[in-house]
Amino acid sequence: MSSSYLLSMSGSSARVQESLLAARLYLDMHDWNDVRKKIIDDNLFQLNAVSSRKRISQEIVKRLRHLSDSEAEFFASAIGDDRYAMLWIAICRTYQFVQDLSEQVIASRYEHSMSDFPQEAYDVFFEEQADIHPELARMTDLGRKKMRNTVLRLLVDCHLVDTDRKITPLRPTSAFREALGSEHAEELAVFPGKVF
Template identity: 35%
Template sequence: MSGAKYTLSFTTGAALMHESVLVASLYAELQGWPEVRSRVMAENSFQSRTESTLKKLYGEVSRRLKHLTDDQLNLLATGTEAQKKALVWLAICRQYQFIYDFTIEVIVPQYDSARFLLTHEDYDAFFNAKAEWHDNLDSASRQTKAKARQVVFKMLRECGFVGDGNELMHQIFNEQLCQVIGKASGDLRLFLGNG
């Protein structure tokens, strides 16, 4: 996963856990993305106030979930809370190179070296280092940078990577989740204590 352009468009709604599980369940039932979109729009499945918000949220969720296999989507629809969190995180990392790289280059090494507190300074140092090579990060406004950091930390909390005090938390995986993610894919290294 290298060479991709960084985008900060993940600020739409943090992890979107509820919406992701709902869409995965519809996909398991309908077996087609156009059918899922039609159902979500017809029934306002996310209880959005406006159609434009519904379209925006569905677009974000579907872009992420299209990176998952059918087996991963089925487990996202039916699995335990821990399995759902892990699969939403996997989809986020596959959609956003920036978050993938932050996980691999900062979060995992920090956890592996027993430094269990993830700080805003850790994130800012990563962001600033990447901004030297990515003009769109370098030219982002202070407000955009702050919002991106806020959303990344919120996603990390919602997906069980950090606690309320931003302490890194070990992910406990069962064999089913390991098989569905795929030991050979290398994606298990995205999860603390499972790489």
């Protein structure tokens, strides 16, 4: 039996700049709970509502916790596609659904010379997974729509898909692959195109 998908994607977007800020704080504090508290108490994300500060900081910390210290260090100083690639790794490690979609649909379509990511491709994948994962089958139509929009926003924010739903492969440097390490080489499968 397959493990359950984690579906609580409360961040709604990748929030790249906020994620960088959190990672840099972590490298100073080395405690994710302290990082989250400082973000909320000092309003480092400049959000008016305390509830928003709590929700968004929780989401970002939840994702970044999946990076090793060396990966977080790489992410904190990375630029360009290296930055987006490491953040995508953190998101995929947090949400198995996103990882499976990225590998089985986005990367696969690109490999088979299909350069777009139409809504139908997402919907077919969702229905296939709903047969395996009852937590997906139980979602309301509204919940499904919100999740689809969130996943698309994450893909766009991390530069894997553009706003026209065209697949846009990342081109991280060899330093990204080295930061990921040979023990995580299989995770490169979430990226469309060859990642060197």
